[in-house]
Amino acid sequence: MTVHPTTPRRHRILALALTAALGVTLSACAATAAPAHPRSPLAELARQAVDAGVPGVIVRVDDGHHPLTIADQAPWSMADHRLTAGDGFRMGSNTKTMVATLVLQLVAEHRLALTDPVERWLPGLVPNGSAITVRMLLDHTSGLANYLYTPAVLAAFTGQDAHRWTPDELLAAGTAQPALFAPGARFSYSNTNYIALGLILQKATGQSLGDLIQQRIAGPLHLHDTHLPTTGTADPHLAHGYEPDAAHLAPLLPQGTPPGTSFAGPHRGPADVDTTVVNQSTLWAAGGIVSTAEDWARFDSALLSGKLLPAAQLAEMRTTVPEDPDTPNGDGYGLGLRKVVLPCGTVWGHDGQAAGYSSETYTDGSGTRTVAVLTATVFDLARPQAAAAHRALVDAAVCAMFDRPLPAAPSPSAR
Template identity: 60%
Template sequence: MPRNTPYPRRARQTYLTLALATALTGSLTAYETSAAAQDTPHTLTGRPGVAAAQEARLTALAQRTVDAGAPGVIVRVDKGDGRPTEVVRQASWSKADHVLAANDEFRMGSNTKTMVATVVLQLVAERRLKLSDPIGEWLPGLIPNGAAITVRMLLNHTSGLFDYTEDPDVLKAFTGQDTRVWTPEEVLAAAVQHDPLFAPGTKYSYSNTGYLALGLIAEKVTGHILGDLVQQRIAAPLHLKNTYLVTGADTAKSPAFAHGYEPDAARLAPLLPPYAPAGTAFAGPARSAGYVDTTWINNSTEWAAGAMVSSARDWARFVTALMSGKLLPPAQLKEMRTTVAEESGNPNRYGLGLERVVTPCGTVWGHDGQAPGFSSWDYTDATGQRTVAVLATTIFGLAVPKTGSAGKALLNAAVCTMLDKPIPAAPASTSAPTGS
């Protein structure tokens, strides 16, 4: 759904993630410097005690993140050696709602885009759809200037479409203040009330709107609903037991579903940018730690842009299958990994539902995602054999500088562990971000 990443990004954001992006990107330079200082040797594989030391370091950093205020974190690192590391840490106050476990079901937010893009590219491989198809041919009348916007532009965020998450009415639904169920067509209508940002194909700007359109196109091409397409084409063949698309006002019922939290109105207010609408706050039952439980906010506005539920283990199996060529033919996998530049000064590049991300320990592929109460970062190496997931049971709880700095250190350590590189040293203090 909304984008936030600790690695450089200046894309347009929903009101609720602008401040968070600032909080998490600020400390990048310090970690890059630390990583460079430890750049020799490059690989740690085979050294006695390295795996145990890495796990101990990840455990300590996960606990530090929780101690700094995060409700809970899950870390899973698989270096492709058959011995994945899983770390779970949780604030004691949240255990009354649910005791967090390594394989809990989790709202994956914008990681959904990678699965939707995979389905679309499978249809391209089957010659039922072309990347060059104008979307007006598939969705006549839904999107102005649809004759000039192609399927590829929706996939790589070069359509110029306004991001619907910035619409005030949709924002109320995203935060749970508006409880009505939205259809994808209604969300698209809200988005296209706003002027496009630029002429199609001329620039990059991250837009959730394009992925709602892609979901509708996939349904139009096949005659099947999107959730069934994900099950038939990805989840069932890969035996993913905890992976499914939530639609409408449905909420997950599994006892293995993690609870998510956001700061209450009083704690959230100072974290918001100055132009956020008055009264912006998340709906949910109050918790004693100054959070509200946002688990049951209806996510009808998210759908193809961010409504997947999965687990760290399931997602690792998915990205391994994807990057190793088990889900797409070589031609379509190459298209997926054909990238465009993001914003000026940002080293990351975006493909077709897949991002190439520059980290202190090297380049990785994957996506990140947010849904009310849930943040996730899921990356892999170029082969898909090494995977990492860092999941946190909050979005804006990480916007507090001390918590965000601790979370950044944890994510960097997890990625570096996946790549078998030395873990960057954390800054001496996590009481404030190291930059702006």
């Protein structure tokens, strides 16, 4: 899943779905990582994010020489879990990059084609499926509506409904809504595309999506802490995620959200609920993978350096469509891979959200340098102070990845 309630760059799923449907610890935990000094600029920015209302944050930066890791959390969250930089994390829509990698591996093996119509693989399941191609699913130009627009799915996503959704049910929920536009006409981010791709992968291989991830990516890359959960049981090594409680969430929701919309979970701290064990069945191929900052860096590095895909398929993956038609040279979406333009340079990767979890994971164009900022909330970041602190942290982490100073902000007269 990707859920961005704050800035124009961060606008993915839940805010749209809701509108439509309704300083404490610091640790370096990787044995090979150089520990972050408590007074380092990134550590100070992480502390500022926590002080601004972020329940917990993990930062990992690798400039190609010495990885640096940081974990910081609010005091009230310590009773649930002592956060470390090696903790598991719900990666949300970063999952899409792994799913797209699997699809392109099959393309390279001539078991799938980007031009294949969806109807070939999922007959009768997707309206107008003969006009929607695998490529359109990958780059979100299919026109399929987002299944999170369905109130029943949204209720499960927020933990208010315990029904465990199957992939077929999620696809049906998305395709029951009117198409947004003709196939291929433009870009519109929709989780429904990746549920369809997960089902296509299973149909083409006869294997489960979780097994494909393990056999083709996690196993070969020795990603020992990366998997697609099949049950709702929380891993004890999973970082805890939090969202504002009902009273504090209401002012942060988009206009038009039905009254009473809230996340389920036990109250924690002054204004949050623990969403760690909220119903995860709405995620699957669109956002269900659990991983760590170090594992995901290894994946991003392997992908962009050409270890997982032949050159032709990697080039296809990096062929983007503008996410905003008014800024064609800005952020772009490829085949499960985002191009993001940040102050210190252009990066490749993805971002993701699940209830209680936000993440941004990026690498440079060669896969040499990587960065991950994992935050234990989504909607606590909707508060202006927290949003600004988080943005400053991400930008500074990317600059550190490139070994560059953060560019000075323009003076008010220059804006």
